[in-house]
Amino acid sequence: xxxxxxxxxxxRVRNLTKxxxxxxxxxxxxxxxxxxxxxxxxTAIMGPSGSGKSTLMHCCAALDNATSGEVWIGDxxxxxxxxxxxxxxxxxxxxxxxxxxxxxxxxxxEENILLPQSIARRKPDREWYDSVxxxxxxxxxxxxxxxxxxxxxxxxVAVARALAGRPRIVFAxxxxxxxxxxxxxxxxxxxxxxxxxxxxxxxxVTHDPVAASYTDRVVFLADGRVVDDLRxxxxxxxxxxxxxxxxxxxx
Numbered sequence: 669x670x671x672x673x674x675x676x677x678x679x680r681v682r683n684l685t686k687x688x689x690x691x692x693x694x695x696x697x698x699x700x701x702x703x704x705x706x707x708x709x710x711t712a713i714m715g716p717s718g719s720g721k722s723t724l725m726h727c728c729a730a731l732d733n734a735t736s737g738e739v740w741i742g743d744x745x746x747x748x749x750x751x752x753x754x755x756x757x758x759x760x761x762x763x764x765x766x767x768x769x770x771x772x773x774x775x776x777x778e779e780n781i782l783l784p785q786s787i788a789r790r791k792p793d794r795e796w797y798d799s800v801x802x803x804x805x806x807x808x809x810x811x812x813x814x815x816x817x818x819x820x821x822x823x824x825v826a827v828a829r830a831l832a833g834r835p836r837i838v839f840a841x842x843x844x845x846x847x848x849x850x851x852x853x854x855x856x857x858x859x860x861x862x863x864x865x866x867x868x869x870x871x872x873v874t875h876d877p878v879a880a881s882y883t884d885r886v887v888f889l890a891d892g893r894v895v896d897d898l899r900x901x902x903x904x905x906x907x908x909x910x911x912x913x914x915x916x917x918x919x
Contacts, residue, residue: 676707677740678837678869679728684737686723686892697723698734699892705837710863710870712880714906715889716913721873722841724889728871729839730758742836759788763830763838767845769822771814771829777821778810781829790833797832799866804828804858820851827858831868838862840872844879856882877906888913 686698698720705711705728713721726732727739730746739746741761749757771780781801785792801807804824814822823843830838840859844852860882862868872883880886881903888896888909896909 675709677704678707678742679705679871680740681724681728682738682740684724684727684739685735686720686727686732687735696892698727698737700737701889701892701894703887703894705869705871707836707869708863708867709885710860710883711872712883712886712901713871713873713889714875714880714886714910715895719889720892721889723892725839725841725871725873728837729762729764730754731764759784760833761836763833763835765823765826765830765838765840765843767842769814769819769826769846771822771825773814776811776813777806777817777825780814780825781810781832784829784833788833792832793834796834800828800831803831803861803866805854818851819847820854823847823851823855824858827855827862831862831866837869837871840870842873842875844874844876852879877903877910880906 681701681703684698684701685696688695688697701724713724715721723732727734741757744757746754772783775783782792801810804827806821806824806828809817809821817825827843843859844855847855856879859870859872863870863884872879874880880901883901884899886898886901886906887894888898890913895913898905898909
């Protein structure tokens with residue numbers, strides 16, 4: 669297994685480029701990005717609109733294909749996998765938390781959480797499942813359908829669904845974007861504890877410096893490139909990098 673220092677790498681990208689269109693209309697969403705995502709860390713991906721944040725996450729999560737370069741989940745390079753192998757990898761090794769929750773409205777919270785494992789015809793690890801349910805704090809809401817839950821509760825169900833199968837890595841795309849500040853703080857604290865207490869690898873796209881302050885590391889993108897990498901962030905240090913990125917370039 670690949671390591672960074674003495675820590676295993678959950679996912680890595682090498683010279684990743686993603687373009688849309690061709691000729692004069694070609695847009696380079698990612699431009700030769702190389703990055704290691706360390707196992708057991710909570711990483712934020714930040715940058716201005718159009719910087720390539722979501723594109724990078726979707727390529728890493730095997731939801732989109734790069735134009736060139738490599739994406740590795742553990743010791744497997746994605747472009748070398750057949751469709752069935754990719755489907756299995758997405759199901760077994762990758763969890764995804766969508767900003768819009770993406771819960772099935774006719775299913776209860778518990779059925780939504782267990783849905784990926786039901787599709788895979790796998791029985792959940794009950795000890796881990798109970799740990800996830802208690803961590804997200806929704807045990808008393810498991811029999812409720814999404815329309816009977818608050819936004820914060822729905823997002824916690826979505827996080828539990830991503831964690832319940834114990835994937836190698838969980839990607840979260842603006843997971844607090846639709847939540848009020850209290851619900852957002854609860855979800856961020858849950859992701860923080862999932863990494864810190866359970867060794868889960870979490871990667872989150874966000875535009876919010878407060879959300880980024882919950883993480884171990886912030887990777888900054890601009891124009892499809894990694895332009896900064898901040899360890900042990902707090903709100904002020906994130907804002908300082910953002911201000912530096914938006915400062916006009918002198919002639």
